Amino acid sequence: MGEALSLRLAIVGWGALARRLVELIAQAGLKVELIAIGLREDAPRSADLPVSVRVLTTPEQLQGLDIDLVVETARREVVRDWGIAALRYAKAFAPASTSAFVDEDCLQKLQAIAKAHGSRLLIFPGALAGVDALKAAAYLDLDFVRHIIIKPVASWRGTLAEQSLNLDEISEPTEFFSGTARQAARDYPQNANVAVISALAGIGLDDTQIVLIADPKATLNAHRIEARGAFGELKVEIANRPLSTNPKTSQMTALALLRLIENEMGQLMI
Numbered sequence: 168m169g170e171a172l173s174l175r176l177a178i179v180g181w182g183a184l185a186r187r188l189v190e191l192i193a194q195a196g197l198k199v200e201l202i203a204i205g206l207r208e209d210a211p212r213s214a215d216l217p218v219s220v221r222v223l224t225t226p227e228q229l230q231g232l233d234i235d236l237v238v239e240t241a242r243r244e245v246v247r248d249w250g251i252a253a254l255r256y257a258k259a260f261a262p263a264s265t266s267a268f269v270d271e272d273c274l275q276k277l278q279a280i281a282k283a284h285g286s287r288l289l290i291f292p293g294a295l296a297g298v299d300a301l302k303a304a305a306y307l308d309l310d311f312v313r314h315i316i317i318k319p320v321a322s323w324r325g326t327l328a329e330q331s332l333n334l335d336e337i338s339e340p341t342e343f344f345s346g347t348a349r350q351a352a353r354d355y356p357q358n359a360n361v362a363v364i365s366a367l368a369g370i371g372l373d374d375t376q377i378v379l380i381a382d383p384k385a386t387l388n389a390h391r392i393e394a395r396g397a398f399g400e401l402k403v404e405i406a407n408r409p410l411s412t413n414p415k416t417s418q419m420t421a422l423a424l425l426r427l428i429e430n431e432m433g434q435l436m437i
Contacts, residue, residue: 178204184413202234203232204221208225226249238263265293312393327354341380348362359379
């Protein structure tokens with residue numbers, strides 16, 4: 168067997184998701200070199216920030232670093248600028264904050280930059296299961312796609328859900344939003360970020376139906392995707408453990424990023 172490939176990585180943001188990803192990379196024993204971390208200039212430098220890693224405060228500082236992959240784990244407001252720089256100066260860009268793409272100009276701009284520079288924009292499944300099947304099904308006509316998101320009450324605190332219901336008083340699973348993927352991702356960028364993923368894989372942001380539910384008895388973050396079309400019918404469900412340091416983010420999101428990185432490095436892609 169040949170020597171395992173290596174990968175030069177940059178991460179934008181240093182929150183719960185980024186930290187968990189770095190832990191998983193180490194546990195998997197992958198030959199990944201973390202070259203740089205992108206942070207706001209005024210962001211506090213936490214004690215666990217790797218000392219050997221460059222701290223970048225502007226996207227243009229990616230230039231000349233020979234990065235294979237830039238992963239965004241910060242917030243949707245940074246996706247456009249860091250994405251443009253990543254697709255110019257690195258080989259690939261994988262944004263976690265896909266709710267940025269409710270602005271179609273952002274998505275089109277990044278696609279154009281990728282085409283011009285021969286780089287790749289990678290949309291990974293995040294906390295979802297069945298995205299590969301949904302994307303394949305969409306090659307034929309799809310009549311209907313619905314994505315139901317069920318999370319514990321704690322996950323909805325500090326969001327617009329608090330304007331729709333009293334989270335302290337509900338005693339059973341309670342639906343508080345039904346609308347398009349564009350609306351859900353725009354209004355709930357942390358909890359319904361993945362609505363953009365199921366929408367891009369299927370019938371689009373304005374035709375994919377999203378339902379949001381707060382469940383006082385739930386301990387996991389659940390996603391149900393239902394689709395119907397020329398291919399047949401799809402029903403897939405996944406229930407994810409949230410990160411202990413951020414209940415709005417699922418463990419599976421970090422694992423999906425690890426899978427993406429491993430696929431970028433290997434000869435076998437699954």
